[in-house]
Amino acid sequence: MMREWLRDPLAHFLIAGAAIWGVLSLTGGEVDPEARTISLSREQQAGLALAFERTMGRAPTDAELDARVAQWVREEVLYREALRLGLDEGDPVVKRRLATKMDELASAQAELVQPSEEELRAWYRENASGYESGGIYVFEQAYFPTRDAALAARGEDRPRGQPISLPRNVSGMSDKEVGQLFGSEFAEGLSRLEASPEWQGPVESGYGWHLVRVSSRDDGEIPPFEDLREKVERDWRSRTIAARREAAFEVLREAYTVEVE
Numbered sequence: 001m002m003r004e005w006l007r008d009p010l011a012h013f014l015i016a017g018a019a020i021w022g023v024l025s026l027t028g029g030e031v032d033p034e035a036r037t038i039s040l041s042r043e044q045q046a047g048l049a050l051a052f053e054r055t056m057g058r059a060p061t062d063a064e065l066d067a068r069v070a071q072w073v074r075e076e077v078l079y080r081e082a083l084r085l086g087l088d089e090g091d092p093v094v095k096r097r098l099a100t101k102m103d104e105l106a107s108a109q110a111e112l113v114q115p116s117e118e119e120l121r122a123w124y125r126e127n128a129s130g131y132e133s134g135g136i137y138v139f140e141q142a143y144f145p146t147r148d149a150a151l152a153a154r155g156e157d158r159p160r161g162q163p164i165s166l167p168r169n170v171s172g173m174s175d176k177e178v179g180q181l182f183g184s185e186f187a188e189g190l191s192r193l194e195a196s197p198e199w200q201g202p203v204e205s206g207y208g209w210h211l212v213r214v215s216s217r218d219d220g221e222i223p224p225f226e227d228l229r230e231k232v233e234r235d236w237r238s239r240t241i242a243a244r245r246e247a248a249f250e251v252l253r254e255a256y257t258v259e260v261e
Helices: 002-007 009-027 042-056 062-084 092-112 117-126 147-153 175-182 184-191 225-253
Strands: 136-144 169-174 200-204 209-218
Touching (some): 117 225, 136 147, 147 209, 175 184, 184 200
Antiparallel strands (some): 136 209, 200 209
């Protein structure tokens, strides 16, 4: 178990981050609130200038950069004094912010890595259903609180069902919209029904059971990878970042014993 963990690139990343943090703590870098010397490197000044440019759409003037430096120094002084007074202890905002920074540390590599074309295509094939468009339905539904009640009414020409805060008749609604209104369970059951003059079902939802008469359905289609490449890469990166954050947390979580009274 330990050997497999040490071979994981994520473990290397966490170990390296912990080592850097430890060295800074020992040598009196920015993380030491007791230090009375505040140093702003050229790299940090470049970072302030870059942040200004990203926000304003242009490079800062000398005066604007001086103002940013002054603001940075002010925040650093107040931050260290707050740590010296212990104001960070028991503060839920500080705790949440530090937890967020740990998440960002774990996902940093995924934000920078560039997936190959083969990786993206493979990921797209595995998640193709999420990019399906279309799936337009016209249907009528009757609601019943139990499955037995729905089955008993299925032979009727026009089952009445019971009142519910859902439309009886639906026209021109996409499968995504059906899922948002009726719930994903109902949308999945509806997708298995063919257009027919007969009442079908019952189809389950979070509300209960429904008899459904599908007048028409326009099956969706999955666009080719080339049409969605940029979106696929964004989705791949988002999912990869989330997965790495969760994996990093699980690695750290195993080192703790949690006792809930």
